[in-house]
Amino acid sequence: MMRGTTSTVGVVNFITFLISIPILGGGIWLSARANSTECLRFLQWPLIIIGLSIMVISLMGFAGSCYGLTWLLKLYLFAMFFVVAALLFFIVFAFAVTDRGHGEVIINRSFLEYQLSDYSGWLKDRVSDPGYWAKIRACLRDGKACKGMARYVRDPNTGLLVPESAQMFYQRDLSPIQSGCCKPPTSCGYTYVNETLWSPTAGAVVVGDPDCSRWSNDQQVLCYQCDSCKAGVLASIKHSWRKASVINIVVLVILVIVYVIGCAAFRNAKRIENDEPFGESRMTKSRPSRFQF
Structure with missing residues (x-):
């Protein structure tokens, strides 16, 4: 049972690692547009930082699940919560500052x-x-x-x-x-x-x-x-930021689902970890002695 839970956490972290790729790619794409056309170097850096953070955090959670380090998994979930919040803030901000103006x-x-x-x-x-x-x-x-x-x-x-x-x-x-x-x-x-x-x-x-x-x-x-x-x-910035935000909304939904699954897997792992010593103790006490007359 514990092994199955650990595998679930590992799969979840592998998915989060994959999710970081389009976020990082979106930041690089905005950076390329800023260098070549829009010349406004601002919004690409939060995306790049968020993408790199998700990569590092997912590797942290993967290592915690493989080696059974509960404290590392706890740190992973704690950090992932702030990454999700940062991505949500980024999306809201991008839509808020580009809500007006048209050709x-x-x-x-x-x-x-x-x-x-x-x-x-x-x-x-x-x-x-x-x-x-x-x-x-x-x-x-x-x-x-x-x-x-x-x-x-x-x-x-x-x-x-x-x-x-x-x-x-x-x-x-x-x-x-x-x-x-x-x-x-x-x-x-x-x-x-x-x-x-x-x-x-x-x-x-x-x-x-x-x-x-x-x-x-x-x-x-x-x-x-x-x-x-x-x-x-x-107008050019609005078009680029809106396009990047649509992709980030999809990523955010997937990331929230993955985070919820990770929380459930972590709670399950903690429950099994707390129950196993108690179960082994009861079995030891109830086992009859071979030398009892």
Whole structure:
């Protein structure tokens, strides 16, 4: 019976070890996106730490079950409780800070446009902070976030490759960062030359929109100073964090089930451990002596 309980605890810990892999993978995925596109290095580290913690804790519980170390199993369950609580807090926090903000539909455009005024809360304040935005802006510029926008088509008359037409560009599905940071807002009325080169149209600029004056054809500037760029970064972060949170919700449910099974197995092991000496004592007392007359 004790051996069966120990095997159950071992299997449970092996499952928790497997669960840590997608959590750690989610943190690494967010880290890769932060390095390449979003440039906001924050939420990936809690995920990586939680994933590594579950790995270490599951190995701790596995060792405790194999060697019958009750104190180690108790420490395992105690630590796992805080990991589950931390993962739950992480999920709630991710949804709470990304609950607002969405792209705006523009007539005759397939892509969405983003406005900073649609967002609010801690994440907006964090991204909009001048000192922090300077780092994000430098990351976007150095990472050449707008470099992949260029597309060329072959001119049927000359056979040469030329930039795609404005109508072709307007039908593209741009990412939030491409829409917010790599072109001026549609409301500014700029004339399309190519994806990152626009010429102002006299009298078409909307008065009161500061992003119109912030746009520059300098490829190192573009609209990296624009509020629309900040909104695009927020939209991209929201998409990534929500996607990671959905995976973490599934992992959390499985982790809670595994934790409950581990608690039940631990209680069963403790009960057997407490009952065995008593049972052996009773058998010893009731066994008749061979030399009794």
